[in-house]
Amino acid sequence: MSQVTPLTRRSFARFLAGSPLLPLLGFSACAPGEPRDSTADATLRELSDLIGSPDDAINVFDFRDVARKTLPPAHYGYMATGVDGDETLRANRKGFGRFDLRARRLVDVSSVDTGVELLGERWDTPIVLAPAGSQKAFHPDGEMAAARASTALGHHQILSTVTTTSVEDLNAVRNRPVWYQLYPTSNWSVTQALLRRAEGAGCQALVLTVDLPVDSNRETLRRSVKADTRDCSTCHDAGPTGWFSRKPMFEGLDVQSIAFDTPWMTWDFIGRLRDETDMRILVKGIVRGDDALRCVQYGADGIVVSNHGGRAEASGRSSIESLPEVVAAVAGRVPVLVDGGFRRGTDILKALALGADSICIGRPYLWGMAAFGQAGVEKVLEILQAELQLAMQLHGVPSLADLDSSFVVSS
Ligand SMILES: Cc1cc2nc3c(=O)[nH]c(=O)nc-3n(C[C@H](O)[C@H](O)[C@H](O)COP(=O)(O)O)c2cc1C
The missing domain is CATH 3.20.20.70 (Aldolase class I)
Structure with missing residues (x-):
């Protein structure tokens, strides 16, 4: 069985991030609201499995990914929203x-x-x-x-x-x-x-x-x-x-x-x-x-x-x-x-x-x-x-x- 190395996984993630397939998989390249902490590891995290329990979390952003998946769009939007184009949210x-x-x-x-x-x-x-x-x-x-x-x-x-x-x-x-x-x-x-x-x-x-x-x-x-x-x-x-x-x-x-x-x-x-x-x-x-x-x-x-x-x-x-x-x-x-x-x-x-x-x-x-x-x-x-x-x-x-x-x- 072939093993997916971190490198190929990352390359695959990069490929998918720019791919029109992404929305079909239920992910958007960028969540509404604030950006991810670091774009480099964000793509990887986006495509890796969502955490299945609190103890799997490495940082607080891991919870956001689950929240976005779990909540109805309007409820997640209420939580995530900033104002206008969310510039002040990102500025924070x-x-x-x-x-x-x-x-x-x-x-x-x-x-x-x-x-x-x-x-x-x-x-x-x-x-x-x-x-x-x-x-x-x-x-x-x-x-x-x-x-x-x-x-x-x-x-x-x-x-x-x-x-x-x-x-x-x-x-x-x-x-x-x-x-x-x-x-x-x-x-x-x-x-x-x-x-x-x-x-x-x-x-x-x-x-x-x-x-x-x-x-x-x-x-x-x-x-x-x-x-x-x-x-x-x-x-x-x-x-x-x-x-x-x-x-x-x-x-x-x-x-x-x-x-x-x-x-x-x-x-x-x-x-x-x-x-x-x-x-x-x-x-x-x-x-x-x-x-x-x-x-x-x-x-x-x-x-x-x-x-x-x-x-x-x-x-x-x-x-x-x-x-x-x-x-x-x-x-x-x-x-x-x-x-x-x-x-x-x-x-x-x-x-x-x-x-x-x-x-x-x-x-x-x-x-x-x-x-x-x-x-x-x-x-x-x-x-x-x-x-x-x-x-x-x-x-x-x-x-x-x-x-x-x-x-x-x-x-
Ligand atoms: C979903 C949501 C609801 C909020 N409701 C209130 C509120 O009822 N009263 C209030 O003073 N601030 C409210 N705030 C603002 C927070 O008290 C706080 O200022 C802000 O969330 C801090 O920024 P952070 O979300 O980036 O940590 C709300 C924020 C969010 C995200």
């Missing part, structure tokens, strides 16, 4: 290439400490699960899979306003409550009701998302919806309250005429929230130093540097490149978190060296969830945590407290 990955790590030698790294403190609470890892809506579109367990996995491995989690699992149910399985992400609606009494639910469920902090005053142009999503030939009406009831019926945080609220667009929202809104709740308030979606300073001046307790994973404004600028000016403006007065394109332990190390207190991941844990439910989320978190620890050892960083800007240079 490319941005990490603008910073290089600068290793320190002959440091005792027999053990490493990845612990961080956030608003007075100690966490064993700086990797936080970002808020993402409608997770039952990816797996029947949805947010619960993320909650169980993150609790088992000691990660913090932020829950979306448009969660498909209630904050009460989620906090019941977590040893420490989630932070609750807020999309205020056009109706203040609905916002008040959401705050009461989050407070009642024990949430210590509110994460106000400010980067979507109006809907963004998600072309990859629109194309994937067109490509989805299923009858979606059983789940997506077209009535005025149909969408809300799958969003338990809105249960019992008058949602007939509310809108999520917030073009009216200005800095005073932080004060309004402050008067309404004792929860700490973080502002998510900041990409400029002057806005970060305003967050501090208006009484925010923390900042999340974010462009919504390339799903809000089509700026073309990565969030890692926005981080240094925010860190400089805030000058340690409040914690700074950052998200957007984190896929590697070295990405995390760069952000923390640039002054972030923690980082959030979105799509990677959703890939894991879509592929294998809770076990997939756990494995994604394990891979990223292991990569971070390895990067710390190889760059001479025994503890995240030892990390400073000397470990990173602009390239």
Whole structure:
């Protein structure tokens, strides 16, 4: 029997990558949304067998391949989409290439400490699960899979306003409550009701998302919806309250005429929230130093540097490149978190060296969830945590407290 050597396999892969046969095999040369990490090994991975269990995964991208295969096109499109031609989504990955790590030698790294403190609470890892809506579109367990996995491995989690699992149910399985992400609606009494639910469920902090005053142009999503030939009406009831019926945080609220667009929202809104709740308030979606300073001046307790994973404004600028000016403006007065394109332990190390207190991941844990439910989320978190620890050892960083800007240079 002839053996396929790595070389011939690679040549075959290259041949197929340029071949019109590829779509017939159920693969596209490039997944919608963000590109693969490295085009060289991507072709090989594309054509090799998809992983059959979380333990087969070598990096987090292995889960994306399974998620893409498993999910209906429209659901995968919702997860993958950026805006316009996905330029900002891609920029988030490319941005990490603008910073290089600068290793320190002959440091005792027999053990490493990845612990961080956030608003007075100690966490064993700086990797936080970002808020993402409608997770039952990816797996029947949805947010619960993320909650169980993150609790088992000691990660913090932020829950979306448009969660498909209630904050009460989620906090019941977590040893420490989630932070609750807020999309205020056009109706203040609905916002008040959401705050009461989050407070009642024990949430210590509110994460106000400010980067979507109006809907963004998600072309990859629109194309994937067109490509989805299923009858979606059983789940997506077209009535005025149909969408809300799958969003338990809105249960019992008058949602007939509310809108999520917030073009009216200005800095005073932080004060309004402050008067309404004792929860700490973080502002998510900041990409400029002057806005970060305003967050501090208006009484925010923390900042999340974010462009919504390339799903809000089509700026073309990565969030890692926005981080240094925010860190400089805030000058340690409040914690700074950052998200957007984190896929590697070295990405995390760069952000923390640039002054972030923690980082959030979105799509990677959703890939894991879509592929294998809770076990997939756990494995994604394990891979990223292991990569971070390895990067710390190889760059001479025994503890995240030892990390400073000397470990990173602009390239
Ligand atoms: C499917 C999906 C749904 C999201 N839903 C929300 C949301 O409800 N609220 C929010 O503030 N951000 C939301 N985000 C943005 C994430 O919180 C986060 O900023 C982004 O995913 C980070 O980038 P990454 O996916 O490249 O890691 C969503 C992102 C995705 C991919």
